[in-house]
Amino acid sequence: MKTALAALVIALLGAQSCTAAPPAVRLYVFDCGILNIADPMALFGLKQEEVGNPNLSDAAYLIVHPRGTLIWDTGFLPDSVIESGEPQTGLARASKTLKGQLAQAGYRPADITYLALSHYHGDHTGNANDFQAATWLVSKVEHDAMFAEPPPRITSPATYNALKNSKTVYVKTDGDYDVFGDGTVVIKPTPGHTPGHLALVVKLVKTGPVMLTGDMYHYPEEVARESVPPGEFDSAQSAATRKAVREFVQKTGTQLWIGHDIIGFSKLRKSPEFYE
Ligand SMILES: [Zn+2]
Numbered sequence: 001m002k003t004a005l006a007a008l009v010i011a012l013l014g015a016q017s018c019t020a021a022p023p024a025v026r027l028y029v030f031d032c033g034i035l036n037i038a039d040p041m042a043l044f045g046l047k048q049e050e051v052g053n054p055n056l057s058d059a060a061y062l063i064v065h066p067r068g069t070l071i072w073d074t075g076f077l078p079d080s081v082i083e084s085g086e087p088q089t090g091l092a093r094a095s096k097t098l099k100g101q102l103a104q105a106g107y108r109p110a111d112i113t114y115l116a117l118s119h120y121h122g123d124h125t126g127n128a129n130d131f132q133a134a135t136w137l138v139s140k141v142e143h144d145a146m147f148a149e150p151p152p153r154i155t156s157p158a159t160y161n162a163l164k165n166s167k168t169v170y171v172k173t174d175g176d177y178d179v180f181g182d183g184t185v186v187i188k189p190t191p192g193h194t195p196g197h198l199a200l201v202v203k204l205v206k207t208g209p210v211m212l213t214g215d216m217y218h219y220p221e222e223v224a225r226e227s228v229p230p231g232e233f234d235s236a237q238s239a240a241t242r243k244a245v246r247e248f249v250q251k252t253g254t255q256l257w258i259g260h261d262i263i264g265f266s267k268l269r270k271s272p273e274f275y276e
Contacts, residue, residue: 024205025065025184028271030101032058032075033094034262035123044218044229051219052263058123059259060098061212062105062271063202067180068113071134072200072212073259074098074127078159098127104272109133114179115166116187118214118259119194120146122156129162136163137177137187140170142196152194152233171198190216190245192228192238199245201254207275209254216241218260 035056040046048054061072077088079097088094099109115131117124120142147164151157171177173196177187183203190199193215200212216238217223223246228238248254258264269275 023066024276025063025202027202027204027207027210027275028062028064028105028273029265029268029275030060030062030075030098031094031096031265031270032060032073032098032126033077033092033096034058035076035092035260036090040219043231044222045227046219046221046229050221055262056218056260057262057265058092058094059265060127061200062102062107062112063179063185063200064274065180065185067182069107069111070114070116070137070179070185070200071102071109071112071131072116073118073124073214074115074131074159076123076126078126079130092123099130101271105274106272115163116171116179116198116200117142117160118199118212119197120152120160121154121194121215122159124214125156125160128160132162132166134166136166136168137171137179138168139173139189139196139198141173141191142194142198143168143170145195190214190241192216192232192234192236192241194233197241204275207255209252210275211245211249211254211256213245213256213258215260216245217256217258220256220258220261220264223256223258 037054040054058076060075063070075098076092077094079099082094082097109130110133112134114137115134116137145152171187173189179185186201188199190197199214203209228235232238
């Protein structure tokens with residue numbers, strides 16, 4: 001009898017553990033400050049009056065999955081600059097450190113499983129060195145450009161050169177890279193802005209699918225446009241990437257989260273709140 005009861009309990013427990021839903025994927029949004037843009041026309045081919053606010057937000061994100069964590073982009077100003085309390089002038093200003101925002105969500109840089117940067121420009125790599133213990137997910141073409149002599153324009157190698165020694169996984173450039181193996185967090189090659197630019201699609205249970213678009217766009221006004229901004233690494237690639245993303249959005253209903261869209265970004269919940 002005892003054995004039968006034990007078997008029944010084990011069967012019930014087993015059934016329960018099979019049907020219990022895994023914890024949902026969470027997406028935390030970090031505010032890494034503001035970039036002052038004097039002339040959106042020269043940089044992005046848009047007139048001041050075409051964009052609601054020419055200045056850009058600067059974003060980083062943390063994805064928490066049952067199998068690990070992924071930090072996506074790392075801001076512009078290194079935390080040490082923000083902590084120094086020196087008045088910030090010039091292109092960027094920020095008041096919150098990335099480490100501080102990460103701590104509010106319950107994580108330290110050393111806890112993070114994966115690091116990925118949408119691309120190598122300095123406004124995305126500011127605190128990359130802090131994540132050198134993570135496994136770096138990067139396309140080989142972007143990786144090799146980052147460590148070339150001389151480095152590409154608009155890069156700050158001092159903010160990322162510790163990654164040279166990080167465990168590195170090269171993501172495919174001809175298809176998606178499924179970070180956790182269950183299709184919920186997927187890196188998409190989106191070349192053009194830089195040679196190995198990446199976007200991230202996160203399938204959230206309540207929010208629905210979201211694409212973190214990196215610098216495929218800086219303003220939402222660009223999404224419907226056929227033309228691409230000046231200064232792209234490869235304009236033809238950018239145009240092809242934008243076309244593919246428009247088709248993907250049409251097919252899947254994925255929301256585009258443009259990290260530099262200061263108006264859209266201001267409406268997002270910031271860490272320690274999260275999306276799921
Ligand atoms: Zn950028």
